[in-house]
Amino acid sequence: MNKNHAKTGKQYLLLMVRLLLVKPAFSYLEVIIVMIILTTMLHLQFNNKIHSTSFNSTESKIKILISEFQYLKSKAIKEEQSVILIFKPHTNTIKIIDSHRNNYQPLVIKNGIVHPYTNLKYIAFDKHGHNHQFGSLYITLDNTMYKIIFHIEKGRMRYEKI
Template sequence: MKHQLARNFCAFTMLETLLVLSLISLFTLLSISSLNGSQYYDIHSESKAKHLVSQIVYLKSKAIKDQNSITLLFNRGSNEVKVVEDRKNVTIIRLENGIIKDNHNMNIVTINKDGQLNRFGSIYIKFDQTLFRFIFHIEKGSLRIEKQKD
């Protein structure tokens, strides 16, 4: 008898599950709609910048795996980054609603076969209305981004 009672109370009913899911959906909708337009665009711009960083980190790991150098070309006023692999294969990274701004100290970055960068410097890229500074660290072989103040 005890075994039959325990079996009846093991799981949620479909109605309870739908109720919980509808409440979660409602709270999610309310939290998204509470963001004003500028906050949404800031979040969207930041995700585009982080996506570019992840693409560059992928290229760094590809250079290590293939034991070939990879060169990134950043041309001022362009909305794309040219990627040259081992001086043969040229591909393009398109910057969605992005444009490369005035680069004061660099426009070419080379990642060698060990994943190290050839120089230290910064590149400014504007996504939508937000300006980001991409900082390449030669001693760490890494990249970080900073959101610039207007």
């Protein structure tokens, strides 16, 4: 009985080896072709995504400007002193000073100006990040007008395209 069992075990092993050798698989060339196709598809997908969300669009420029305002607000909190942003209509710069009267490099609005509709002459962030006045700052970027709205509660701000 052991002889027959050993014989069938060897036969089974030989059969499995033959199946593994005979079983079709991908060749290296086929794998390389598949990888080239996948790489090309991924490249086209990411390239299209990058071009669709351009960093030079007016939407991204206004978001960058608001992030600059957020940075100045956090600077006021960190340094525990007020930071004041001064808006002058028909200019492309926003002047920045702190409570110790230190002048900072002004914010430059690239391809844009502060529109005269603006009902704020300045906005001040205190050492807690709050501003104590509310109003709207109108910015014209690349012939598109945006309204940045400053809220009193917690120094929040948002923008709208007009």
